[in-house]
Amino acid sequence: MERTFLECGEKLRGRADQKFCSPQCRSSYNNRENREEAAYFRQVNKILKKNRDILIRLSEGKPTKVKRIKLYENGFRFDFVTHKERNPDGTTTFFCYDRGFEELDEDYVSISAAKKDLL
Numbered sequence: 298m299e300r301t302f303l304e305c306g307e308k309l310r311g312r313a314d315q316k317f318c319s320p321q322c323r324s325s326y327n328n329r330e331n332r333e334e335a336a337y338f339r340q341v342n343k344i345l346k347k348n349r350d351i352l353i354r355l356s357e358g359k360p361t362k363v364k365r366i367k368l369y370e371n372g373f374r375f376d377f378v379t380h381k382e383r384n385p386d387g388t389t390t391f392f393c394y395d396r397g398f399e400e401l402d403e404d405y406v407s408i409s410a411a412k413k414d415l416l
């Protein structure tokens with residue numbers, strides 16, 4: 298198979314390990330990689346932020362027991378959390394930044410108050 302430069306697809310001429318034909322080619326490749334990475338972080342962050350907003354909205358900022366379905370209806374993504382904390386009673390609180398929730402049973406979750414001193 299013919300080997301080509303990573304960015305522009307030009308045929309490889311130089312050293313065997315050379316990936317780019319020019320500094321311009323290297324930097325346009327790196328810029329695009331960085332852009333894609335930044336876009337990915339933005340996407341994940343958006344989901345986490347939306348999760349946090351939902352937790353605040355459904356609890357009005359106070360500890361509250363709510364139906365799990367309520368969170369789903371608002372677009373909550375249970376698979377997107379920032380971290381988790383083991384409670385003394387053996388339960389786990391999952392966090393989206395400073396807002397947490399605990400799964401009580403199949404139908405209910407409990408939303409906890411804001412917590413800022415985690416890290």
Ligand SMILES: [Zn+2]
Binds near residue numbers: 302304305306319
């Ligand atoms: Zn090139």
